[in-house]
Every structure is written in C-alpha cells, then in structure tokens.
Amino acid sequence: xxxxxERDGKIxxxxxxxxxxxxxxxxxxxxxxxxxxxxxxxxPPHVLILTGAGRGFCAGQDLGERYAQIQAGETIHxxxxxxxxxxxxxxxxxxxxxxxxxxxxxVAAGAGVGLAMIGDLIMASQKAQFMLAFNKVGLGPxxxxxxxxxxxxxxxxxxxxxxxxxxxxxxxxxxxxxxxxVTPPEDLLPQAKALAASLAEGSLAAQLSSKRLMRQxxxxxxxxxxxxxxxxxxxxxxxxxxxxxxxFSTKAK
Ligand code: LHQ
Numbered sequence: 409x410x411x412x413x414e415r416d417g418k419i420x421x422x423x424x425x426x427x428x429x430x431x432x433x434x435x436x437x438x439x440x441x442x443x444x445x446x447x448x449x450x451x452p453p454h455v456l457i458l459t460g461a462g463r464g465f466c467a468g469q470d471l472g473e474r475y476a477q478i479q480a481g482e483t484i485h486x487x488x489x490x491x492x493x494x495x496x497x498x499x500x501x502x503x504x505x506x507x508x509x510x511x512x513x514x515v516a517a518g519a520g521v522g523l524a525m526i527g528d529l530i531m532a533s534q535k536a537q538f539m540l541a542f543n544k545v546g547l548g549p550x551x552x553x554x555x556x557x558x559x560x561x562x563x564x565x566x567x568x569x570x571x572x573x574x575x576x577x578x579x580x581x582x583x584x585x586x587x588x589x590v591t592p593p594e595d596l597l598p599q600a601k602a603l604a605a606s607l608a609e610g611s612l613a614a615q616l617s618s619k620r621l622m623r624q625x626x627x628x629x630x631x632x633x634x635x636x637x638x639x640x641x642x643x644x645x646x647x648x649x650x651x652x653x654x655x656f657s658t659k660a661k
Pocket of ligand 1: 432
C-alpha cells in the first residue's frame with residue numbers, strides 16, 4: 409500500500425509510503441489516499457498525524473509518471489489531473505472534523521509542501537526541507553500552496569521561495585512561522601504523538617471552531633484549488649515542463 413493508516417485511540421497516523429521515491433505521488437497513491445479518507449470520514453480521529461516513510465516527507469508529483477506519459481505521446485492535462493486527484497483528496501482532508509498535525513520527516517517539495525500545510529500544526533525534523541519546486545519545472549503553485557504559504561509566512565517570503573525555488577531549512581521555516589516545532593529526527597514522531605495526545609484531551613468542538621475561524625480566508629481552499637488547476641493546465645502543455653520532466657527522469661541513473 410502506498411498509504412498506510414494506523415489508529416491508536418483518538419489518534420490516527422497516515423503515512424505516505426513510497427520511500428524509494430521520496431513519497432512522490434502517483435495515481436495509485438491518490439486512490440489509496442481516497443480509501444484512507446473513506447475510513448477517516450467514517451470514523452474521524454480527534455487528531456490525525458500526517459508523515460512520510462523513509463527519509464522524505466513527500467517530493468510532490470512523481471515526475472517519472474509524467475515522463476511515461478510524455479514517452480507515450482500523451483497530452484498531459486494538469487488541470488483535469490489536479491481536479492481529479494490532489495484537489496479532491498486535499499479538500500476532503502482539510503474538511504475532516506479532526507485536528508491535523510503534519511510531521512515533516514524530510515524533504516517536502518512542490519505539492520508535498522501543499523500537503524504539509526493542510527496540517528493545522530506542522531512539526532519538522534531538523535532534516536526537513538521545504539522546496540517550492542514548481543517554477544523549476546515550469547509550473548505555478550498548486551495543492552493549496554498559493555493560499556496557505558503566503559498566509560503562513562507572508563507574501564514576500566512566499567513569493568521569494570516560489571520564484572527562486574530555494575530550499576527552506578527547518579530552523580528558518582520555524583523562524584518564519586511555517587513550522588510550529590523543530591525536533592531531532594528521532595524525536596519527531598514521539599513528539600508529534602505527545603502533542604496529539606495532549607490535544608486529544610481538549611474540547612474537540614472548541615478546537616474545531618478555533619481552526620475553522622482562524623483558517624477561514626477568502627478565497628477559500630476549494631476556489632483556490634480550482635484556480636490553481638486552471639493555471640496549471642496550460643503550463644503542463646509547455647515545452648519547458650516537458651523538457652524538465654525528461655531531464656529529471658533521464659539523468660544518469
Ligand atoms: C522522484 C521524485 C519525484 C519521481 C525524488 N518524482 N521520482 C502537482 C500536481 C499535478 C501536477 C503537477 O505538478 C504538481 C506540482 C509538483 O509537485 S511539481 C514538483 C515535483 N517535484 C519536484 O520537482 C522534486 C523533484 N525531486 C527532487 O528535486 C529531489 O529528488 C529531492 C530534493 C526531492 C530529493 O533529493 P535527494 O535527497 O538528493 O534524493 P534523490 O533525488 O536521490 O531522490 C531519491 C529517489 O527519489 C531518486 O530515485 P533514484 O532511482 O535515483 O534513487 C529520485 O529520482 C526519486 N524522486 N523526487 N518528484
């Protein structure tokens with residue numbers, strides 16, 4: 409399974425499980441995430457922890473999957489692809505009547521940063537890095553990044569990270585307000601679980617009300633996701649994107 413879901417009382421842990429590809433998203437992973445969401449919606453935990461297996465959190469879209477499509481001569485429609493996969497699942501994840509803690513164990517890139525920011529609180533290992541890699545492959549932000557990144561760190565830093573693609577280390581991410589807590593790598597999950605356990609002792613109704621009020625913005629996430637998908641569609645058809653995918657996927661292996 410590319411996604412695993414474990415439960416421990418009022419806490420659930422959802423782990424992205426493609427460690428050999430830094431947990432980059434392929435189509436099957438979206439389907440597995442949708443199944444995990446069925447389970448979570450049927451019985452919502454008080455606190456959900458999101459994390460990644462192995463040394464990465466999530467490298468965003470799997471460029472190998474796109475490369476295969478390019479090789480097969482397929483036209484890549486990123487707008488439709490986003491609407492059917494990321495947007496649907498991220499909207500469901502954000503709508504869970506649960507608190508969400510992202511435990512970012514390693515690199516988060518592209519849509520992986522978007523996923524992390526679905527978390528109400530982000531905890532990061534000292535080894536975590538946040539890479540807004542979109543422009544590097546000729547794309548703009550998606551997966552809610554254009555909404556959540558400026559909201560968390562301000563427009564200047566957000567735009568700077570997106571335009572330069574410069575990786576943000578965990579300590580700076582905390583200083584900039586993207587991350588709540590930075591821990592040694594081995595302490596990340598234990599500390600995320602301890603935080604989850606303490607939150608799970610509180611009033612869920614009060615916490616959900618706080619989350620709803622403090623995360624509400626205009627335009628909302630669903631509108632943003634739709635706008636992002638529309639923006640991404642023509643970029644996915646560009647030569648720049650095709651060449652970036654080919655270059656990444658054919659690098660000396
Ligand atoms: C990968 C990937 C990857 C495939 C590592 N794909 N294999 C969203 C939705 C819809 C449409 C379009 O786009 C989007 C937005 C996006 O998400 S765009 C951003 C896509 N992601 C990236 O551009 C990140 C690409 N990856 C990297 O820059 C590096 O791999 C990072 C910085 C993540 C990790 O670097 P390292 O720590 O040096 O590890 P590595 O590069 O050796 O990666 C380990 C393996 O994972 C490696 O495979 P290999 O067979 O050589 O061991 C990579 O090829 C593979 N991998 N990311 N996105």
